[in-house]
Amino acid sequence: MTGAPTVSDTPWLDQDGQKPLVQIKGVTKKYGDVTAVDNVDLDIYQGELFCLLGGSGCGKSTLLRMLAGFESLNGGSITIDGMDMADVPAYERPTNMMFQSYALFPHMSVEKNIAFGLQQDRVPKNDIVDRVHDILTLVELQDFKKRKPQQLSGGQRQRVALARALVKQPKLLLLDEPLAALDKKLRKQTQFELANIQEKVGVTFIVVTHDQEEAMTLSSRMAVMDAGRFQQIGTPTEIYEFPDSRFVADFIGSANFFEGRVTEDSSDHVRVQTDVAEVYIDHGQSVLVGSKIWVALRPEKIQIVKTDEPVSGPNTVNGVVDDIGYLGETSIYKVALPNGQIVDVTAPNQSRPTSETQRITWEDKVAISWEPSSVMLLNS
Amino acid sequence: MSDAAAQTAPAATPETKPLMQRIRRKLQNNWRSIVVMVPFAWLLIFFLAPFFIVAKISLAELAIASPPFTKMIEWADSGIMTIRIVFDNFTYIFEDDLYLNTYLNSLKISTTSTFLCLLFGYPIAYAIVRSGPVAKPVLLFLIILPFWTSFLLRVYAWMGLLADQGTINNLLISLGLIDEPIRMLYTEFAVYVGIVYTYMPFMILPLYANMEKLDGSLNEAAADLGSRPTNTFFKVTLPLTLPGIIAGCLLVFIPATGEYVIPDLLGGGNVNMIGRVLYNEFSRNSDWPVAAAVAIVLLFLLVLPIMVFQYFQGKASEAS
Numbered sequence: 001m002t003g004a005p006t007v008s009d010t011p012w013l014d015q016d017g018q019k020p021l022v023q024i025k026g027v028t029k030k031y032g033d034v035t036a037v038d039n040v041d042l043d044i045y046q047g048e049l050f051c052l053l054g055g056s057g058c059g060k061s062t063l064l065r066m067l068a069g070f071e072s073l074n075g076g077s078i079t080i081d082g083m084d085m086a087d088v089p090a091y092e093r094p095t096n097m098m099f100q101s102y103a104l105f106p107h108m109s110v111e112k113n114i115a116f117g118l119q120q121d122r123v124p125k126n127d128i129v130d131r132v133h134d135i136l137t138l139v140e141l142q143d144f145k146k147r148k149p150q151q152l153s154g155g156q157r158q159r160v161a162l163a164r165a166l167v168k169q170p171k172l173l174l175l176d177e178p179l180a181a182l183d184k185k186l187r188k189q190t191q192f193e194l195a196n197i198q199e200k201v202g203v204t205f206i207v208v209t210h211d212q213e214e215a216m217t218l219s220s221r222m223a224v225m226d227a228g229r230f231q232q233i234g235t236p237t238e239i240y241e242f243p244d245s246r247f248v249a250d251f252i253g254s255a256n257f258f259e260g261r262v263t264e265d266s267s268d269h270v271r272v273q274t275d276v277a278e279v280y281i282d283h284g285q286s287v288l289v290g291s292k293i294w295v296a297l298r299p300e301k302i303q304i305v306k307t308d309e310p311v312s313g314p315n316t317v318n319g320v321v322d323d324i325g326y327l328g329e330t331s332i333y334k335v336a337l338p339n340g341q342i343v344d345v346t347a348p349n350q351s352r353p354t355s356e357t358q359r360i361t362w363e364d365k366v367a368i369s370w371e372p373s374s375v376m377l378l379n380s
Numbered sequence: 381m382s383d384a385a386a387q388t389a390p391a392a393t394p395e396t397k398p399l400m401q402r403i404r405r406k407l408q409n410n411w412r413s414i415v416v417m418v419p420f421a422w423l424l425i426f427f428l429a430p431f432f433i434v435a436k437i438s439l440a441e442l443a444i445a446s447p448p449f450t451k452m453i454e455w456a457d458s459g460i461m462t463i464r465i466v467f468d469n470f471t472y473i474f475e476d477d478l479y480l481n482t483y484l485n486s487l488k489i490s491t492t493s494t495f496l497c498l499l500f501g502y503p504i505a506y507a508i509v510r511s512g513p514v515a516k517p518v519l520l521f522l523i524i525l526p527f528w529t530s531f532l533l534r535v536y537a538w539m540g541l542l543a544d545q546g547t548i549n550n551l552l553i554s555l556g557l558i559d560e561p562i563r564m565l566y567t568e569f570a571v572y573v574g575i576v577y578t579y580m581p582f583m584i585l586p587l588y589a590n591m592e593k594l595d596g597s598l599n600e601a602a603a604d605l606g607s608r609p610t611n612t613f614f615k616v617t618l619p620l621t622l623p624g625i626i627a628g629c630l631l632v633f634i635p636a637t638g639e640y641v642i643p644d645l646l647g648g649g650n651v652n653m654i655g656r657v658l659y660n661e662f663s664r665n666s667d668w669p670v671a672a673a674v675a676i677v678l679l680f681l682l683v684l685p686i687m688v689f690q691y692f693q694g695k696a697s698e699a700s
Contacts, residue, residue: 070600090603103601107619116615117605168605 019082021046021204022067022172026076029062029228036062038228039076044172049198049205051215054225055251060208063225064174067206068097081171091120096170100177102161104149110136110160111145117168135167138197155186162194166201175207179214191217212252216240224248246294246378255296255376256343262287270377271314275339280314282372287379294378299344301374304333306360307367316369319343321362333360335368343368431679438672439465449669469673479657479674483681486654489568489643490636493575494583497632498625500576501583505624508584509591520588523581535574535645542570542646566648574642579635583628590624626689634682654678 020043029037037059044050052060065071067078069090078085080094096117104113111132118128136142139159149157158178165173178194179187195218198205209215215222216236223233224247232239232248243249246257260274265288270281272295279295287293311318319335322342326349333345345368360366407414440449441464454462473479508519526534541547542564549561564570594617602612640655647653654674662671 068600068604070603090600091606091608093604095604097601097604099597099601101595101597103595103597105598105601105616116602116607120606120611164605 018045020044021048021081022206023079024063024067024076025079027063027066027073027078028075029059029066029071030074035228037066040228040230042223042230042233044204044206046204047202049195049207049218049220051207051209051219051222052225053209053212053215053222053252055210058225059228060210060225061176064097064176064206064208067172068095068174069093094171095174096165096168096172097174097176098161098165098178100180102149102157102181104157104160104164106149109146109148110141110152113149113160114164114167117164121168131167135163138166138200139163154182155190158182158190162197166197166203169201170203173203173205175205177209178207180209180211187211187214194218216252224251226251241376243296243376244379246296249296249376249378253298254344255298256302257378258295258297258341260293260295262289262291262293265289269372272377276337276341277317278314279375280372281375281377285377287377296376296378297343297370297374298376299332299346300330302343302345302368302370304335304345304347304360304366304368306364308365309367311367311369315372315375316367318365318367321360321364321366324360324362333366335366434672434675437668438469438676439467440669441466441468442667442669447668448666466669469669470677472670473673473677478652482652482654482657483677485652486637487681489571489575489651489653490633490639493572493579493636494629494633496572496576497580497583498629501580501587501628502621502625504580505584505587505591508588509594523584523588526581531578532641534578535641538570538574538577538646539565542573565646566650568647568651570646571643571651571653574646575636575639578642579632582631582635586627586631587621587624590621590627594620630686637682638678 022042022044024040024042024044026039026041027037028035028039040063052063054060062071066073067080067085069085069088073086083094085093105116108116114132114135115128118131123131132145133142136145139162141156141159141163144152144156149160152160158181162175162178165175179190182190191214207215207218209218219236221233221235222239224231224239226247231251232244234242239248240252243252243255249255249257258272258274258276258279260272260279262270263273263278264271265284265286267284268282270283270285270287272279272281272293274295281295307318317337319337321333322336323334325332325334328349330346330348333347335343335345337343436452437447437449440452442448443450450464450466452464454464456462504523508516508523511519539546543549544561544563544565546565548564549558552558553561564573598616598620599612602616603609607615638655638658639653640659643651643653644656644659658671658674658678661667661674
């Protein structure tokens with residue numbers, strides 16, 4: 001707006017002006033008859049924290065190992081910073097990897113583990129000392145530099161592994177399940193730490209994880225992977241709020257699914273008739289009128305009220321409370337609809353129930369409803 | 381207090397039951413030391429005691445008696461005890477070039493054989509560790525398979541292979557590669573072949589056990605950090621397999637030094653190793669004291685390097 005075009009802070013959202021750091025084109029990996037990675041395309045930009053999310057065996061780790069140079073490609077190409085990686089062995093790539101097992105050298109101290117990569121590059125001795133010191137300060141392990149890996153706790157080892165991979169200032173840092181070996185509390189704390197460190201050093205991170213919460217917290221963008229293919233690529237918000245497919249909607253968070261037939265499609269709204277109610281969606285999405293389609297609703301986006309009155313109209317339906325799960329901060333209500341389908345509804349417990357009469361309980365007649373903007377239309 | 385204790389104890393068998401319980405509890409609490417004590421007792425009886433007997437004989441003199449050496453402790457009629465300790469056997473060994481040269485030759489042969497076993501065994505062990513889930517048990521089985529036939533039989537087989545009219549020479553002559561048989565049997569070469577062949581599994585198996593535990597991702601991590609494969613081998617793989625190398629080398633070096641059968645059968649009279657000298661002293665010359673002294677010196681030759689090594693290893697692990 002102010003004259004000369006500036007470099008965007010978030011090039012992945014403004015993809016026209018930027019050259020991607022990593023270009024993955026038609027990459028395929030086969031093990032015998034099994035296709036681990038199936039013809040995938042992906043661009044990753046400088047400064048991103050990109051998460052590859054998927055269940056075990058979905059091909060996410062294979063893709064990461066191909067980026068690192070540990071696996072050969074059966075098809076396609078990988079370009080990092082404009083350079084084709086086809087004939088570049090792992091030891092010459094501008095990438096570093098943090099292994100799931102950390103793979104720290106057990107016969108070397110923390111200090112020597114971290115210095116190892118710099119020694120390979122023939123960095124002068126004084127520089128090595130300085131850089132090891134700086135990175136140890138960053139991960140807050142200055143006092144442990146003489147220790148051997150087996151004398152450290154799990155969390156400390158994780159930080160040594162991160163420091164060892166970061167100290168070479170790679171163009172691209174690959175992290176294979178970086179937090180999987182930590183216990184739950186430490187994992188949550190480390191998630192934010194990891195994102196902070198990434199912001200500080202500005203290195204592009206690609207993180208492989210099976211933990212959707214981890215992916216949502218860490219990533220600037222993420223790809224949901226299944227059966228060797230990307231199901232959807234986008235920011236965490238896009239993936240959560242606007243999933244493309246039933247698989248993604250189901251994989252990320254939980255969702256209630258309704259099958260229906262499109263009755264009206266215009267530029268600003270869509271109507272879908274389902275078994276239980278008419279669904280009105282206040283955003284346009286090109287769908288074929290008359291076609292069968294799935295709509296999905298997140299449990300927290302459904303309101304629940306206690307009522308005996310029958311309701312009518314779009315985006316609302318009567319039901320009976322079948323089961324309740326009290327989780328403290330929220331409650332999950334399993335509501336049986338007239339057609340027998342059970343819908344999950346979560347509601348925050350914003351105040352203590354003052355009297356038994358106000359509280360929704362088993363077998364209560366209720367009405368559920370949702371905002372027209374909350375409905376997710378699934379294409380496939 | 382004592383009244384209360386008496387009341388809680390059962391009246392019927394006030395003494396026996398606590399005793400049985402006490403024994404049982406003792407067994408339960410100390411089962412570890414009991415389990416360890418059994419092999420220790422075994423070693424004490426069947427290793428340490430014979431060692432002291434041999435040591436005693438080495439300090440005696442040759443005598444025409446049965447057994448053929450003088451007694452260490454003698455009681456005179458007057459009740460005076462005399463102790464006779466003679467170091468002549470040891471001075472005799474160290475003054476005679478034959479013994480000294482034989483020791484050195486034994487050490488030379490066993491050191492070289494150990495090195496050759498390591499040279500061939502290390503890649504074999506590495507290949508087995510890296511082999512697929514189908515090939516691995518087969519390859520391991522092949523390493524152990526020779527133990528299923530008698531050691532002696534296998535050495536005789538080598539005699540048949542290496543002899544002047546043996547399989548190898550006949551094959552080479554029939555192929556027209558040589559005109560005259562190559563002399564292999566009854567040479568040092570044959571001894572090396574025999575020792576390296578026989579002791580190879582003792583090198584491979586500890587190396588295999590050690591390498592099997594190595595995390596394969598360490599090699600990947602090294603490569604990822606910019607290390608070329610050869611550098612990774614010397615900086616990561618070799619230091620981490622050192623315990624296996626040491627175990628394998630000791631398992632080959634120690635028995636190879638004292639080896640008797642292989643130098644006797646494959647080396648004939650041409651290769652002197654201390655095992656043969658020991659056998660000759662003991663059985664042909666019936667000179668038990670000198671034979672015992674030879675054995676004691678051999679023991680120290682073998683034990684000393686191990687102790688020195690352990691001392692330095694202990695220091696190294698302290699430092700880290």
